[in-house]
Amino acid sequence: MPKIPPMQERRSAPRYTLPLPVAIKRALASQSDILHCRLKDISTSGIYFTSRENFTIGDHFEFSVNLPTEGADVAEAEVFVEARAKVVRVDQKSANVNPRWCLAAVIEVFKIIRTKASAS
Numbered sequence: 328m329p330k331i332p333p334m335q336e337r338r339s340a341p342r343y344t345l346p347l348p349v350a351i352k353r354a355l356a357s358q359s360d361i362l363h364c365r366l367k368d369i370s371t372s373g374i375y376f377t378s379r380e381n382f383t384i385g386d387h388f389e390f391s392v393n394l395p396t397e398g399a400d401v402a403e404a405e406v407f408v409e410a411r412a413k414v415v416r417v418d419q420k421s422a423n424v425n426p427r428w429c430l431a432a433v434i435e436v437f438k439i440i441r442t443k444a445s446a447s
Contacts, residue, residue: 340370347392349376354387366392373433374412377420382430386414410437 349366364378374390382388394406416431 340372342368342370342373342375344368345392345395347395349374349390349392351376351378352389353382354389367429369408371434371437373415373431374410375429375431378428378430379426381419381426381428382414382417384414384417387435388412388414388432404441404443407440407442408437409440411435 345366345368347366349364351362351364352360353362362378362380364376367375367377369375369392376390389409389411391407391409394408396404396406412432412434414430414432418429420427420429
């Protein structure tokens, strides 16, 4: 049997595994319709996250995530990413009573926001 060559990496930017909460707002949704999802990994070109809500390939959404500042001067700043993205892959991971989907999305526009940490 011929040996199958390994798949070539197609990502243009390195991914960082960051299991963090991520707030998702679908296009045309109101501010009160924020989905609380779970980030699995992120790069400057895309994200991979889990959701209890189904999405369709091509869906647009906005997201925000608070990045860890470990190793940085935590007293000085907090770092947030706000972005607009489009779903490019949907995988249903469970079809039982608690459905869950894993979603890949390409980031169309993003901004990094650094703010002073709130005083404790």
